[in-house]
Amino acid sequence: MYMTITDAAAALRTGETTSVALTEAVIAVADAHDGELGVFLARYTDTALAAAAKADAELAAGIDLGPLHGIPLGIKDIIATDEGETTAQSLVLDRSWGDMGDAPVVARLRAAGAVITGKTTTMEYAIGTPDPDKPFPIPRNPWSTEHWTGGSSSGTGGGVAAGMFLGGLGTDTGGSIRFPATNCGITGMKQTFGRVPKYGCVPLGYSFDHIGPMARSAQDCAAMLAVLAGHDPRDATSVDRPVDDYLGGLTGSLEGVRIGVDPLLTHSSQNVPELTAVLDAAVAELRAAGAVVSTVELPLYAELKTVTMVGLAAEAYAYHRPDLQSRWFDYGAGTRMAVATGALVPAGDYVQMQRVRRVGKRKVAELFADVDLIVTPTSACGAAPLAKLTFDDIIDALHTPYWNAMGNPAMSVPMGFTTDGLPLGLQIVGRPFEEAAVFAAGHAYQQRTDWHLRAPALVADLLAA
């Protein structure tokens, strides 16, 4: 069983499987491997099976809530759910924070019939590095348990890759959906800033934060975003505009679509030698699907990546200042250092950051006059070994933060492996609110490739069962 959401939705309707069977299967994978992989902070087995039974009864009665009906999902544990507390994987967060119950995104998934299997691991408060001295699991990569999943949506990334649920929610402030997606060989979408409401989600950098879908395929992410997107006035940054039809445009053809490629090779010191060949092969598939490919150069690349890192640190520090001052040692070592750098940002630099951001948005919009989509590697390399993790190295490898400053939709799809067998991702970026075009490109690519369907050896036996 290594189904996409799309496959599972079809199988549920032909009677080939049931939601209870799907849910029992993912529970079996979690029983076998969660201890090793550190996917869950809380598992909601009983309520998940009850929700699955309800979905089966509804489908049998002809009540069809759409492609997520009866599908097991995981929720990153900085998002509130009815089933239990939200921890942000931290000793610091007041556990009454989650008393609000379902965040709008979770309520929407639930209303669409999804089965909530549990709360997944994160970097503490969605930033830093895993701290073995704290009483939380260390997320390990299903492709190699000596390596990290990436983060901060670590558990959702590892859990989808291992088959512990078919999709889930991540959040992305500097790359926290796309980073575990590239590291774990799955698909993850950070849609346009404001497209999905964030009420009920612990903030990190509130002008950079996004909640978004993670799943095996672009089509799965499109089905999830169709449910997640839409205005909610409880989030001041939520945008009130109609939600496009994301699934309708998945034709498999990119005929006439203009795609600009920037390999960004000079912007990381961690490029693996095989990156160029893997990227070239991916671009060749886009071209074969009909795309008109050109080379582009992202404007103000270093400046705008810095915008995100400086801005999110300042905003995170503004949120954490009182607790950092009184409970320094309750924070994980990586988290407190990453957030505390925000204390060193003068207000003038913060204002300057916002001004540079405006200039960047104008220049990126100019670039998008010549191309419809931009593709880059998501990361310069595969997953990092857990033994050698530093926050600076993580950021150096990633090509994701640029797009948090800009707010454009950006999705990572699997595009192959390093010679060490670690997944690599292709980042596909569109104009603001043109998620449909990004999904269409990801889907066309995935119609021609099967990287997103590859299963890690660790769970291959269970998935084949």
Add this chain to the structure above:
Amino acid sequence: MRVGRVRGHLEEEMHPAVAAAYEAAVAELAATGVEIVDVELPTFDLAAAAGWWIIYAEMLSLHEGHAAFIEDRDEMGASLLGAAPFVSAADYLRALRLRPLFQHEVEVALEGCTALLTPAMVALPPVIAPEMFVDVGGREVSWLEAGCRTQVPFNLTGSPALVMPSGLVDGMPVSIQLVGRPRDEASLFTLGAAYQRATTHHLRRPPVPAHA
């Protein structure tokens, strides 16, 4: 029409003669047929500080490149630019987050009123000197602090504010300030025109020397 006189911080510390002139102006405004009621802006003792955090941040963003030439500034310019780097991004973000709360206080104070009334300044204009201080009744404060106390808060809230001459003290002009709802400049002009139809403060001219 009803106008809310803002009691509390904005008028509690004033040069005595300026305070007396303000009372006279309030009476003149009432005599035009406007009902004057007392209102409060409970936390506006903090509004100027929050406003300055934002001003410092934006000033530094714009003038960072000029910081190396701080010696070319006059003393006040140099002291403002020199202090700017000590406002942290976290303080700036806090000021931005407080801004709606101050705006809400203005909205509450305006309930049932067309405008708010405050002194335009709590002191007389300063005497030109290397260090300029003004008397606010019993103590001296820097000119900038006194000058901004009643005004910067409404830069922070973004409210329209109209300042009008309301008399002379020791031969120097003093003024009142009307503050309105966002985008309701029209009401301020209506109130101001009525006040100036009934008074002549705005027609006084300085005693310009004949040879000038």
